[in-house]
Amino acid sequence: MTAHDAEQIVLASMIAPETAKAANKAIKAAKFKPEEMFSDPDTRREYDILCHHGPTVFDGHLGGRPLAELATPYIEKYLAAIVADYRRRLAEADRTLDTFETPGPDSEDPDCLFQNRWLRRGACGAIVSTSGVGKSSFSMQAATVWAGGQECLGVRPLKPLKIGIFQSEDDEYDVANFRDRIRIGLAAELDWTPEQIKEAESRVIFCALDGSTGARFVEHLRRKQARHHFDLIVINPLFAFFGGDLNDGNAMTAFLRHGIDPLIKADDTKCGCIIIHHTGKPNRDAMNQGDIFKAYLGSGSGEFTNYIRSALVLTPWNGGKLSGVFDLIAAKHGDKLGWRDADGKPTTKKVVCYANRLPEYADDETKRGMIYWIEPDEAQFAELKKGAAAATQTAKANQPPPIERCAQIVAELIRTAWTAETRPANAKNGQRQWVSKGLNSKQAGGFSRSTREAAYNLITADPARFGLREIGNGRGAFFVATDAATATTENTDLNPEQEELF
Numbered sequence: 080m081t082a083h084d085a086e087q088i089v090l091a092s093m094i095a096p097e098t099a100k101a102a103n104k105a106i107k108a109a110k111f112k113p114e115e116m117f118s119d120p121d122t123r124r125e126y127d128i129l130c131h132h133g134p135t136v137f138d139g140h141l142g143g144r145p146l147a148e149l150a151t152p153y154i155e156k157y158l159a160a161i162v163a164d165y166r167r168r169l170a171e172a173d174r175t176l177d178t179f180e181t182p183g184p185d186s187e188d189p190d191c192l193f194q195n196r197w198l199r200r201g202a203c204g205a206i207v208s209t210s211g212v213g214k215s216s217f218s219m220q221a222a223t224v225w226a227g228g229q230e231c232l233g234v235r236p237l238k239p240l241k242i243g244i245f246q247s248e249d250d251e252y253d254v255a256n257f258r259d260r261i262r263i264g265l266a267a268e269l270d271w272t273p274e275q276i277k278e279a280e281s282r283v284i285f286c287a288l289d290g291s292t293g294a295r296f297v298e299h300l301r302r303k304q305a306r307h308h309f310d311l312i313v314i315n316p317l318f319a320f321f322g323g324d325l326n327d328g329n330a331m332t333a334f335l336r337h338g339i340d341p342l343i344k345a346d347d348t349k350c351g352c353i354i355i356h357h358t359g360k361p362n363r364d365a366m367n368q369g370d371i372f373k374a375y376l377g378s379g380s381g382e383f384t385n386y387i388r389s390a391l392v393l394t395p396w397n398g399g400k401l402s403g404v405f406d407l408i409a410a411k412h413g414d415k416l417g418w419r420d421a422d423g424k425p426t427t428k429k430v431v432c433y434a435n436r437l438p439e440y441a442d443d444e445t446k447r448g449m450i451y452w453i454e455p456d457e458a459q460f461a462e463l464k465k466g467a468a469a470a471t472q473t474a475k476a477n478q479p480p481p482i483e484r485c486a487q488i489v490a491e492l493i494r495t496a497w498t499a500e501t502r503p504a505n506a507k508n509g510q511r512q513w514v515s516k517g518l519n520s521k522q523a524g525g526f527s528r529s530t531r532e533a534a535y536n537l538i539t540a541d542p543a544r545f546g547l548r549e550i551g552n553g554r555g556a557f558f559v560a561t562d563a564a565t566a567t568t569e570n571t572d573l574n575p576e577q578e579e580l581f
Contacts, residue, residue, distance in 0.1 A: 186237065190349070192237065192240065192310060193235060193237065194417065195415040195417065197234065197389055197415040197416055198351050198388065200310070200343065201344040201349055201350075202351060202352075202388040203351075203352040203388060204351070204387055204388060204389035204390060205353065205354050205356055205387045205391070206218060206353060206354075206355050206391045206393070207355075207356045207358060207390060207392045207410075208357070208358060208392065208393035208394070208405075210357055213450075214248075214315070214316070214393070215246070215248050215249055215253075216257050216261065216452070218244075218353070218355055219244075219257050219283075220450075220452055222242045222244060222283050223265065223276075223283055224269070225240045225311070226279040226280070226283050227275060232429070232454055233416055233454065234391075234416060239279070240282065240311050241282045241307070241308070241309050241311075242283050242284070242309060242310065243304070243307055243309040243312045244315065245286050245300065245303075245315065245320070246315035246316075246355075247315070247316075247320070248315055248316060248319070254285060257450060258280070260450040260451075261450055261451060262276055263446055264434055264450065265279075265451075267434070268434065284307060284309070293323060293334060294338060296320045297338035297339060297342060301342050301348060304342065304350060305347065305348055308350075310351065312343075312352050312353075313352075314355065315354075316354075316357055317355070317356045317357075317383070324379075325379025325380060325383075328381075331379065335386045336386060339352060356383065387411065388411065388412060389409075389412045389415075390409070390410045390411040391407060391408070391409055392407075392408045392410045393407055396430060403432050403433045403436040404430060404431075404432040405430070405432065406431075407428070407429050407430070407431045407454075408427060409427040409428070414427065421457060430454065431452050431454050432452070432453065432455055432463065433450065434453045435448075435450075435451075437462070437463070438466070482533045482534050483534075484524065485523060485524060485530050485533075485534035486538050486545060487545065488523055489534050489535060490545035490546060490558075492518065493510070493514075493538075493558055493559070493560075494547065494559070494560040497559050498559055499550055499559055502557075505517045510557040514532070514534075515535070516528070542558050547560060547561060548560075
């Protein structure tokens with residue numbers, strides 16, 4: 080067996096959580112001495128980390144160098160025992176289908192964290208949405224409510240959870256601000272007392288960061304988990320801690336399957352994990368797919384969605400036509416949550432919104448400042464849509480007619496593009512034709528050519544109303560901004576060439 084082959088098997092034994100302890104025993108049984116195998120203390124220290132966990136190593140490298148290059152000739156002697164034990168344990172781990180036990184009730188499963196095993200220890204879930212929606216407040220509220228052992232937006236834990244949050248989105252002030260405003264919602268919506276709130280908050284720990292990413296961040300997670308023994312860890316967001324190109328499928332596999340997965344499955348650090356992730360640029364085709372495909376809205380490699388076991392996706396309701404209202408889609412394993420629609424039929428989608436969007440909270444001074452996500456009932460949702468429809472009608476009623484709006488846009492273009500001495504490069508046949516033909520529909524606010532011509536007539540009838548004044552007369556007349564400098568040439572004396580110019 081070559082040194083490279085031995086290296087790969089050792090790395091596999093370290094990364095596979097079920098063999099890590101056996102590998103350590105094999106090392107001791109073979110009287111393995113790191114000081115004989117490695118040439119410098121830093122490498123020995125990194126190898127100690129490898130022996131305890133493994134995710135500091137990816138692609139057969141330790142500290143950026145192949146393990147075989149760091150080893151002395153003693154490597155073959157000490158690897159032999161590890162290789163033999165690793166192969167033996169792999170053979171013993173093979174099982175026939177009939178030996179797997181039928182799952183019992185959730186309450187009898189020590190690894191079950193949420194209802195119907197929506198998320199268990201050793202499994203990873205995700206919350207996916209666009210930037211600015213409120214994922215941080217959403218995840219903080221969920222963590223606090225779950226830490227209190229209660230259901231949050233249809234996701235119910237089996238017991239109060241101890242939760243560790245690793246986040247780089249918000250500073251200390253933002254976290255405190257969210258917490259205080261969420262407290263208002265906990266009291267208003269769940270009737271929690273200050274004592275209940277404090278007890279739940281004491282089980283939510285915001286872990287200090289050391290600036291690490293990639294493999295080193297996973298090792299940071301391992302140290303924190305070994306100290307606190309969280310039931311659930313929340314990583315917010317993936318961008319901040321991945322440390323590579325999210326489109327790189329191999330790098331994503333290394334981070335998730337060789338890093339996060341062994342951590343949350345190992346006996347001494349076993350827990351659940353939820354990763355907060357941003358969507359990529361809006362993709363109309365993806366948005367129009369069925370709800371199950373919404374899990375693939377997360378930016379980067381599809382390996383992320385393939386790896387996670389559960390997913391919640393927040394998308395603006397009806398394309399964002401109702402501000403502060405969203406579809407919450409259980410895009411993966413959503414059937415385990417047992418959601419029902421208004422007709423009592425199973426569903427994996429529900430409408431959620433900020434509570435202060437509701438009139439009863441908007442009019443209450445004591446609750447107006449709260450940040451709290453709720454699921455509005457039918458009457459509340461109908462009121463939200465009614466209010467939005469009324470606001471739309473008011474906006475339309477206050478909006479000037481199309482020709483007036485077009486005239487305002489054209490006048491602004493004239494004020495910025497024309498002076499008494501110069502004109503736009505694409506204005507070859509005078510200002511009127513420039514407005515009619517030289518401007519494209521997008522420049523003119525989407526209005527058609529006929530509307531632009533009518534708008535220019537409106538400007539001609541009363542240029543002062545649009546902040547313009549006329550220069551010249553007849554064919555040579557054109558408009559400039561009211562405060563534009565007066566032309567050095569008397570425009571009434573323009574010769575035919577000058578008139579044609581403008």
